[in-house]
Amino acid sequence: xxxxxxxxxxxxxxxxxxxxxxxxxxxxxxxxxxxxxxxxxxxxxxx
Amino acid sequence: xxxxxxxxxxxxxxxxxxxxxxxxxxxxxxxxxxxxxxxxxxxxxxxxxxxxxxxxxxxxxxxxxxxxxxxxxxxxxxxxxxxxxxxxxxxxxxxxxxxxxxxxxxxxxxxxxxxxxxxxxxxxxxxxxxxxxxxxxxxxxxxxxxxxxxxxxxxxxxxxxxxxxxxxxxxxxxxxxxxxxxxxxxxxxxxxxxxxxxxxxxxxxxxxxxxxxxxxxxxxxxxxxxxxxxxxxxxxxxxxxxxxxxxxxxxxxxxxxxxxxxxxxxxxxxxxxxxxxxxxxxxxxxxxxxxxxxxx
Numbered sequence: 001x002x003x004x005x006x007x008x009x010x011x012x013x014x015x016x017x018x019x020x021x022x023x024x025x026x027x028x029x030x031x032x033x034x035x036x037x038x039x040x041x042x043x044x045x046x047x
Numbered sequence: 048x049x050x051x052x053x054x055x056x057x058x059x060x061x062x063x064x065x066x067x068x069x070x071x072x073x074x075x076x077x078x079x080x081x082x083x084x085x086x087x088x089x090x091x092x093x094x095x096x097x098x099x100x101x102x103x104x105x106x107x108x109x110x111x112x113x114x115x116x117x118x119x120x121x122x123x124x125x126x127x128x129x130x131x132x133x134x135x136x137x138x139x140x141x142x143x144x145x146x147x148x149x150x151x152x153x154x155x156x157x158x159x160x161x162x163x164x165x166x167x168x169x170x171x172x173x174x175x176x177x178x179x180x181x182x183x184x185x186x187x188x189x190x191x192x193x194x195x196x197x198x199x200x201x202x203x204x205x206x207x208x209x210x211x212x213x214x215x216x217x218x219x220x221x222x223x224x225x226x227x228x229x230x231x232x233x234x235x236x237x238x239x240x241x242x243x244x245x246x247x248x249x250x251x252x253x254x255x256x257x258x259x260x261x262x263x264x265x266x267x268x269x270x271x272x273x274x275x276x277x278x279x280x281x282x283x284x285x286x287x288x289x290x291x292x293x294x295x296x297x298x299x300x301x302x303x304x305x306x307x308x309x310x311x312x313x314x315x316x317x318x319x320x321x322x323x324x325x326x327x328x329x330x331x332x333x334x335x336x337x338x339x340x341x342x343x
Contacts, residue, residue, distance in 0.1 A: 007159075007160040007163055008160070010163075011163075029167065030171065033168070034175070034180070037180050038184055041177075041180060041181045041184040042184055044181075046185060046192065
């Protein structure tokens with residue numbers, strides 16, 4: 001639900017031309033994606 | 048047959064008036080009569096027309112009223128039907144828009160989110176590929192592992208110098224060698240200790256059995272061989288008593304056998320058969336049973 005909410009808020013801010021807030025939401029989305037990738041790679045064995 | 052005015056005047060006046068006068072009078076009379084008739088007929092026609100007009104207007108009013116009522120009812124029915132139809136269509140329109148808003152709009156929203164997410168995934172893959180992120184993660188993990196190992200092994204930067212490392216390695220080697228040597232000496236000491244204990248036990252046994260007979264000495268050595276000094280001290284007297292009681296029993300048995308042989312030669316005496324293999328049960332049956340078990 002949180003993921004959907006961020007996308008919805010991002011689209012809403014873009015539609016309303018509230019670009020600063022849209023940038024913040026986009027940043028959160030991208031950070032979430034990168035965090036998931038890092039966690040996925042961290043679970044793999046090192047050696 | 049009715050007579051005309053001319054004839055009537057002729058009869059009445061008895062030819063007093065001339066023909067012209069009679070004609071003039073007849074003409075005048077007919078003119079007046081026609082005029083009066085015409086007026087009266089006019090009046091009657093007018094009255095009849097007025098009456099007719101009134102009648103027709105009343106009838107028309109009644110008719111119009113009825114038509115009006117009828118039309119009103121029909122219009123009301125029509126309006127009601129139209130209202131119903133329009134209301135039904137409006138409800139359908141409302142339902143359609145509600146469905147469009149709730150389902151189709153939410154589907155659209157979901158599709159939009161999915162597409163945005165996919166686009167971001169592709170764009171991120173172009174900017175920061177998975178291989179790069181994986182390498183960064185592994186580097187960070189390796190750094191953490193190394194720092195933990197350093198703290199665990201108490202190794203710091205000072206030990207990374209070659210001279211100090213050599214000294215530490217040499218010290219470790221010496222410690223290992225000393226530990227191995229200590230283990231070897233320990234084992235040797237244990238072996239010597241065991242040997243000493245055995246020798247002490249043998250010496251004690253020899254000392255204790257020096258005054259005994261050959262058979263007894265052999266028996267004592269057989270039973271107590273391999274035991275410790277403490278065990279020998281504890282059980283020496285008991286084993287000695289054991290041997291003595293066995294000998295006594297054997298002597299008894301032999302005596303009995305000799306007696307029976309003698310008796311059978313001279314006199315037939317019913318005697319009890321004695322089985323030398325089985326010892327005779329005395330009053331101390333429990334002790335004898337115990338002794339027989341120990342012989343095994």
